[in-house]
Amino acid sequence: MSHDAHPELRQNADAEKVEIEPLTNAFQPSPPKWVWSKLLLSVIINDLIGRHFMQSPAPKIISPRPNGFALIELLVLIAILAGIAATSVQAQTINWQGFTWKIKSGSGLGPGPNKWNPTNCFVDANGSLHLLITADASSPNGWDCAELYTTNALGFGTYQWQIETPINAFDPWVVLGLFPYLGPDGTNEIDIEYSRWSNAGNSNGWWTIYPSSGTTIGQQAFTFSPPGTNTTSRFAWNSSGIQFWLMDGFQPVGTTTNVLNSWTYAPLKSLKDIPQTPMPLHINLWLFQGHAPANGQPVQVIIDSFKCKRARAQIYLRPIDSQRRNGRAFGLRKETHSSPTIS
Numbered sequence: 343m344s345h346d347a348h349p350e351l352r353q354n355a356d357a358e359k360v361e362i363e364p365l366t367n368a369f370q371p372s373p374p375k376w377v378w379s380k381l382l383l384s385v386i387i388n389d390l391i392g393r394h395f396m397q398s399p400a401p402k403i404i405s406p407r408p409n410g411f412a413l414i415e416l417l418v419l420i421a422i423l424a425g426i427a428a429t430s431v432q433a434q435t436i437n438w439q440g441f442t443w444k445i446k447s448g449s450g451l452g453p454g455p456n457k458w459n460p461t462n463c464f465v466d467a468n469g470s471l472h473l474l475i476t477a478d479a480s481s482p483n484g485w486d487c488a489e490l491y492t493t494n495a496l497g498f499g500t501y502q503w504q505i506e507t508p509i510n511a512f513d514p515w516v517v518l519g520l521f522p523y524l525g526p527d528g529t530n531e532i533d534i535e536y537s538r539w540s541n542a543g544n545s546n547g548w549w550t551i552y553p554s555s556g557t558t559i560g561q562q563a564f565t566f567s568p569p570g571t572n573t574t575s576r577f578a579w580n581s582s583g584i585q586f587w588l589m590d591g592f593q594p595v596g597t598t599t600n601v602l603n604s605w606t607y608a609p610l611k612s613l614k615d616i617p618q619t620p621m622p623l624h625i626n627l628w629l630f631q632g633h634a635p636a637n638g639q640p641v642q643v644i645i646d647s648f649k650c651k652r653a654r655a656q657i658y659l660r661p662i663d664s665q666r667r668n669g670r671a672f673g674l675r676k677e678t679h680s681s682p683t684i685s
Contacts, residue, residue: 436490438465439648446489446626449482453517454632459486462627470506471648473627475516475641484634489626496522497620499652502576503534504592506644510546510567513635514538517628518643520575522621528552528559530617532584534575540630549577549586551607553615560615562586562605572646573602581618583608595649623650 435444449457462474473488503520512518517537524530531552538544545563552559566588574589584607590600598604609615627643635641 434460435493436463436465438469438471441623441648441650442493443490444493446491453626453628454487454630456483456487456628456632457481457485458489462486462488463490469647471625471645473518473625473643473645475627475629475635477640483629483632485629487626487628489624489628491523491622491624494622495524495620496623496650497652498580499650500576500578500595501623502574502595502649502651503625504646504648505573505575506571506646507642508568508571509536509573509643512536512538512546513637513639513641514540514542514544515630515633515635516641517626517630519624519626519628522579522617522623524617524619524621528557530554530619530621532577532579532617532621534577534586537630540633547588547603549605549607551584551616554613554618556611556614558609558611558615560584560607560609562607564588564603564605566602568602579617581616582612583616592646595651 434447435442437443443463445460445463446458447460451458457478459474459476459478462476464472466472474486475488476486477484478486501520501522509518514537517535517539520534522532529552531550533548533550533552535548535550536546537548538546545565547564547566549562550559551561568590570590572591574587574591574593576587576589576593576595578585585604586606587598587604588602589598590602593599607616625645625648627641629635
């Protein structure tokens, strides 16, 4: 779970200490594209004020400007204001891999708590997603983190990330989370997390399932050290269970090659212990307990691609309270989703 409620579930595992290389090319965000619009806006406003509100009562002088020029300026002003307002909203979302993602923003928010900077999520010219943890003197803990999540809910299917970063080499306080989440906390969440949760001796890989209802939590911790930088993280989710894989290199969906670790979770009470509802998908890079990186270095994660393979029409079974003494009845709910699928 990418919240602070679960670290006590984790157990220490023997692991070698690793060194983290500092970023050599820290991301420098580009100036907003609407800067020139604001400059033009200020020129027009100054001109309108000068010509309409600060004129002297002296004899009227015929303006050399064409008739209706003030009206044109006013229309331009309205268009610029509308454009700036739209840009401010759009700046909080990005389109990536066929989905619209909302970028988290604010200070003192969980998990952590941390400060979340929208400029710490961006897509480069090659279509890769970058997540950053950066130093920020104005932040309560001196650092900014990154999170984004889909604007629509995704359901049963196969989810896969190809990551270009050595995810086994994070600072002990750094957490990378890949997870559908609906909540409330402690329910309806499927986690892939890479972190040592402040202790360099902990396992660095964590798969956790929070139930549809009840308190049963499934979890598998493991230690891994891939031979290369690139890895593939994947889980396949259906109503009766979830299977996880971590593989070395970039592997296509539907294949299992160079498997570093895998785990199948198939509880007997699957309708209670497995999430049964479509959920927004989150990706975040953050600091456990809001603690600064022990090595004092910024962090960058590059995700080359994300794939979601799922049916467009899916049937979800959820428990329904029943007055029958001989057991529990089950309801049938059919939902249709419009999010992209892959072949």
